[in-house]
Amino acid sequence: MNSSADALLTPGDATDSGAQQIREAIRDAIVERRLAPGTKLSESDVGALFSVSRTLARAALQALSYEGLVSVEKNRGAFVAYPSxxxxxxxxxxxxxxxxxxxxxxxxxxxxxxxxxxxxxxxxxxxxxxxxxxxxxxxxxxxxxxxxxxxxxxxxxxxxxxxxxxxxxxxxxxxxxxxxxxxxxxxxxxxxxxxxxxxxxxxxxxxxxxxxxxxxxxxxxxxxxxxxxxxxxxxxx
Amino acid sequence: MNSSADALLTPGDATDSGAQQIREAIRDAIVERRLAPGTKLSESDVGALFSVSRTLARAALQALSYEGLVSVEKNRGAFVAYPSxxxxxxxxxxxxxxxxxxxxxxxxxxxxxxxxxxxxxxxxxxxxxxxxxxxxxxxxxxxxxxxxxxxxxxxxxxxxxxxxxxxxxxxxxxxxxxxxxxxxxxxxxxxxxxxxxxxxxxxxxxxxxxxxxxxxxxxxxxxxxxxxxxxxxxxxx
DNA sequence: ATGCAAAATATCGTATACACTTTTGGCCTC
DNA sequence: GAGGCCAAAAGTGTATACGATATTTTGCAT
CATH class of the missing domain: 1.20.120.530 (GntR ligand-binding domain-like)
Incomplete structure (x- = not known):
């Protein structure tokens, strides 16, 4: 409750800094067809690609699965969605x-x-x-x-x-x-x-x-x- | 594949066994008003409640945030959504x-x-x-x-x-x-x-x-x- | 006594580590 | 030579650990 009035200026829509960015990046790649449907998105590979740990890669992939853009199969991994x-x-x-x-x-x-x-x-x-x-x-x-x-x-x-x-x-x-x-x-x-x-x-x-x-x-x-x-x-x- | 007679079947998207279960549990608690809007959902507390680590608790809370049932604020934590x-x-x-x-x-x-x-x-x-x-x-x-x-x-x-x-x-x-x-x-x-x-x-x-x-x-x-x-x-x- | 500031605490963000499942490659048997 | 079984390897599922950030508390000065 001290200090100045930064409270109003915060962007505020960033839930996670890292995972959200990765999510957006992969999302764009999928939508723009740089990633073909069915492509396996290994957590390790995604993490390495964005220079983050598997934790964030996994979070991003989970988020994308909620959008229906990737499908994750238990113990199998994540794939770019292949809509029937x-x-x-x-x-x-x-x-x-x-x-x-x-x-x-x-x-x-x-x-x-x-x-x-x-x-x-x-x-x-x-x-x-x-x-x-x-x-x-x-x-x-x-x-x-x-x-x-x-x-x-x-x-x-x-x-x-x-x-x-x-x-x-x-x-x-x-x-x-x-x-x-x-x-x-x-x-x-x-x-x-x-x-x-x-x-x-x-x-x-x-x-x-x-x-x-x-x-x-x-x-x-x-x-x-x-x-x-x-x-x-x-x-x- | 269309088994036409399926009525109220949960969509078979069991991504994780654990996190999904916790998600459902918290979701029901919110919908049934056992959890009041605005209530803080600490990752540690949620994890302890379901006897899992913070990792799964966090995943569940993230999932719920995508449904709009909880709102997560950066470095602040997750809260039961308080719709305006x-x-x-x-x-x-x-x-x-x-x-x-x-x-x-x-x-x-x-x-x-x-x-x-x-x-x-x-x-x-x-x-x-x-x-x-x-x-x-x-x-x-x-x-x-x-x-x-x-x-x-x-x-x-x-x-x-x-x-x-x-x-x-x-x-x-x-x-x-x-x-x-x-x-x-x-x-x-x-x-x-x-x-x-x-x-x-x-x-x-x-x-x-x-x-x-x-x-x-x-x-x-x-x-x-x-x-x-x-x-x-x-x-x- | 009050207000500000700095340390202490609690909690989140991210990384790493371990356990378990799935897959793959090789070997043995038929 | 073909098929099945076992073992090693790869990858996911989950837990724990460490660093960063916000909140609270406490102490000091005014």
């Missing part, structure tokens, strides 16, 4: 279920600068669409997710925002796995349409567009049953 | 957002035995309603949550089911904190009405009833700003 087609369907079903509602909430509270920010995100997305190569496609997937994430952020509901972060991350994993072609390309125009509808305050149309958008992404997936075959494949190389 | 009124509003907003959708999904897949199970849950709920005393009220809150949880289970979407588990748990915490009267009592009849509508395959009415039901629960809360007063109080004690 059924799981993929459920992820998109969840998105169809919640995103219209989020969109409605966001539409009620959205301000002009926020609309501008959305537009800004869109041009960034378009720029990446123009570029070629794998890294650009990865960034494109990420940018596509950021659009949905910002909508959740605008809705003002932290719980839904957190949930959408999880869904978007897992969606990226699914798209990386089962995506056939330039999946997110067709999504770009749809993002723009949604913003336009939002600007007109035509929420119903915006929701419809969102549902179609999600359906389009899902339709571009090849959800045939390859199942655990790919895991073996990944090791065979 | 704003947080409470967001929790219920989230429920209003997702539960109609879950209900629709469930209605599409529901079978006769599952309807019977729902009815069964209802009579159990009614039985607890008849009893008096704190333990009965706790069980009543839990039973009330189980109704919504079973609906999510019937919907067949594991992701939404997991999300609802989190929402219901946090709702129980909120109700325990801000609930004024016999909040869940009026909910009982509404649960029955929803089942009835479901039996008639009148999904739209069921959704309406669900929305009203959630609104009723929320309306019975006293979401005045008591602020962090209670937390300090808990320490002074």
């Amino acid at each position: 087609p059924e799981e993929a369907r459920q992820i998109f079903a969840a998105r169809r279920l919640v995103e219209p509602g989020i969109l409605r909430s966001a539409a009620e509270r959205i301000t002009a600068p926020q609309l501008a920010q959305l537009r800004q995100l869109l041009v960034e997305e378009g720029r990446l669409m123009g570029e070629r190569g794998q890294p650009a496609r990865r960034a494109e997937i990420k940018a596509s997710g950021d659009f949905h994430l910002m909508l959740a952020s605008i809705s003002g509901n932290l719980i839904m925002q957190r949930f959408m972060e999880e869904l978007v991350a897992r969606s990226s994993l699914v798209i990386a796995l089962y995506g056939q072609s330039s999946a997110s390309s067709c999504g770009h125009a749809e993002h723009g349409d949604i913003i336009t509808a939002l600007e007109r305050k035509d929420v119903d149309t915006a929701c419809d567009l969102m549902l179609h958008h999600i359906a389009h992404i899902e339709a571009d997936l090849d959800l045939r049953e390859r199942k655990s075959f790919g895991l073996k494949e990944a090791f065979e190389r | 009124p704003e947080e409470a509003r967001q929790i219920f907003a989230a429920r209003r957002l997702v539960e109609p959708g879950i209900l629709r999904s469930a209605a599409e897949r529901i079978t006769a035995p599952q309807l019977a199970q729902l009815r069964q849950l209802l009579v159990e709920e009614g039985r607890l309603m008849g009893e008096r005393g704190q333990p009965a009220r706790r069980a009543e809150i839990k039973a009330s949550g189980d109704f919504h949880l079973m609906l999510a289970s019937i919907s067949g979407n594991l992701i939404m089911q997991r999300f609802m588990e989190e929402l219901v748990a946090r709702s129980s915490l909120v109700i325990a904190l801000y609930g004024q009267s016999s909040a869940s009592s009026c909910g009982h009849a509404e649960h029955g009405d929803i089942i009835t509508a479901l039996e008639r395959k009148d999904v739209d009415t069921a959704c309406d009833l669900m929305l009203h039901h959630i609104a009723h629960i929320e309306a019975d809360l006293d979401l005045r700003e008591r602020k962090s007063f209670g937390l300090k109080e808990a320490f002074e004690r």
Whole structure:
């Protein structure tokens, strides 16, 4: 109770300094497809990679398992999640279920600068669409997710925002796995349409567009049953 | 793999044997209001209580923090979550957002035995309603949550089911904190009405009833700003 | 007596160490 | 030569230990 007024300035959202950073790093690596699904994430290796002990590596992997991005098997270790087609369907079903509602909430509270920010995100997305190569496609997937994430952020509901972060991350994993072609390309125009509808305050149309958008992404997936075959494949190389 | 008849089966994600058990135990204690919001959960104490080391206790507390049931502060420790009124509003907003959708999904897949199970849950709920005393009220809150949880289970979407588990748990915490009267009592009849509508395959009415039901629960809360007063109080004690 | 400051204490953050489970490689047997 | 069994190795599960940080207490000066 002494001293000055630092109390208000503390960032405060850092639960653990180390484990959280590692979590973020691995999460990004998974979402950006630098880590292939099914890859084994040995605690020792992860720890060595980030120059920390197994304790922190383990904590990070546990955290990621709660997000559904890695699956840990008792006494076997942690692996980058390999979502089954059924799981993929459920992820998109969840998105169809919640995103219209989020969109409605966001539409009620959205301000002009926020609309501008959305537009800004869109041009960034378009720029990446123009570029070629794998890294650009990865960034494109990420940018596509950021659009949905910002909508959740605008809705003002932290719980839904957190949930959408999880869904978007897992969606990226699914798209990386089962995506056939330039999946997110067709999504770009749809993002723009949604913003336009939002600007007109035509929420119903915006929701419809969102549902179609999600359906389009899902339709571009090849959800045939390859199942655990790919895991073996990944090791065979 | 779809064994369709699985109803209230815990999702088979036994990552660790020990930590998961402790997590469940503490979770139940929080939901059933044996642990008051704001209570400090020292790692040493938790470990000693369950006869395990701090490592497992810490893992369990971390897991609970991801559910939003405990909040961990850097170098301060873990505390039973003390949801702010704003947080409470967001929790219920989230429920209003997702539960109609879950209900629709469930209605599409529901079978006769599952309807019977729902009815069964209802009579159990009614039985607890008849009893008096704190333990009965706790069980009543839990039973009330189980109704919504079973609906999510019937919907067949594991992701939404997991999300609802989190929402219901946090709702129980909120109700325990801000609930004024016999909040869940009026909910009982509404649960029955929803089942009835479901039996008639009148999904739209069921959704309406669900929305009203959630609104009723929320309306019975006293979401005045008591602020962090209670937390300090808990320490002074 | 009160307020500030510094040491003492308690608790968290991280690393290391040990025990147990799973896997793998080799050897023996059929 | 093939298959199964045993042993060694690797890796996870858990416990303990040490260092860092916040909180409390105590002593001193005003």
